Amino acid sequence: MGFPPVSHLVLATGCSLVLIGFYGMLTHRNILRIIIGFSLIDTGIHMILVATGYITGGTAPIIDEALSLDAAATRSVDPIPSALVVTAIVIGLSVTAIMLAYAIRLYETKQTLSLDAFTESKW
Amino acid sequence: MLDLLILLICTGILASGVLAVCLKDLMAAMISAGLTSLFAAVSYVLLAAPDVAMAEAAIGSGLATFIFLYAIRRTSGGVSTMETGEE
Amino acid sequence: MIRRGFIILALVLFGLVFARLIGAYQEQSVLRPLAEHYVTQGPRELGAANVITGILITYRGFDTLGEVAVLFMVAAGLGLLLRRDGDGPSVSANTPLRPASELVVTGTEVLLPLIFVFGAYVIMHGHLSAGGGFQGGAIVASAVLLLLVTQPLTRLRLDLLSITESFAGVLFVCIGLLGLILAGGFLDSRFLPQGQLGAFFSAGAIPIISILLGIKVGAELSVIIDRFRR
């Protein structure tokens, strides 16, 4: 098999997604589009974190008929990045919600979402 | 087999990510960003992390997209006076 | 034009950093020592078949408490940010909402209880299969969202939701203090009998904490969604 390992593929995709989101944040002038770029970066970082927890040929760390307690040490993947990412996803939603609320407030004051209209708050 | 599945899903993630940045229509860009999260959730299942996949599918792809939908509604969609292009 | 050059430069630099990171990364073939301890000792100590839920609720329970506090602050802050002003211009308020068609309303009435049941299943089965408080709470909030989408004139009882989530939060901290008194430390779930690994009534206090977490997260996410409506 000429394929790179599975976690390298996901790692590379996550890094590319971070770059894509960064590009979107830098080039666009619309606040909602900047928030979209931010959420893309969020997803990319989650992918990187999950990929670092993968063990070659691993399966989910849930003990049931398919995975006995003794086999878990050798066959299951790393549970710590998974637990961290579950919390990170919820925090990502909170941050997105706050940013969107600020975007709505800005729209109500200026009737536009372009960054060029908000010159007085630049520093 | 797992390699091929991951490769296809990664292609989908990259394609929808590029679409989310490049599309002119704000609504389509937002839906593409939601699709990115959806494919990312599939890749988490393939990486054996079903808890994360469930959270990402329900929160990152579901609720975040709908909050975006409401926000676009309240800012009346694509505003005509707004420059969406680059510079 | 010079701006575009800077953007490309920044992207290329970040790309180089990422490429070096990926090139130096080796896929692991054995678990790290801490992870091995969690995977081998976690089910024996806690009785939770799902190691991730065990980590989230007991080993890293304090993080979860802080995260729930962040969600609570976000819900409160959104109430402040998006409050409806008396004479708010509210661009879209002048166009009346179109009611959903009968097919959609009937389909929602059939589907809504099923989604709630599925959310309850995910919350209460969190220590046995994939899921837990956060995921189940998000599913319950999706069901609330479905209700709001098909019947946009529904008014959520925000005061009731606030009281519910406050009670859940207080009970969460109380159970944490019980763990401090009766077992090893704050949010230690071992003060209830551990039970058989894989049975529904097992894993000490983890299912109870999970249910409280699910109620709290579901109520908070519902409040967050409701704030975004016009």
Add this chain to the structure above:
Amino acid sequence: MADVIMRVAAVLIFSGLFAGLIRLVLGRTLIDRIAAIDMLTVMSISLITLYAHLSGRFTYLDVALVYGVLSFLGVLATARYFENGL
């Protein structure tokens, strides 16, 4: 026999995902893209189910159920947005 069925299912899911991606990238109107996204969600459900069978872990099926909920909700919400009902 079961192996053959699995292979056929994998090929069908692959081609379905591929066709959906093509429609998503080329899609002329927004409605085309939304239909493509709905199809891609269904294809993801079948992909997860196939992988749950291949790896022998049936706890993965819960994730497919979440996708099933989302598939209905997503299309309904976007459709209501377009008919000015959100």
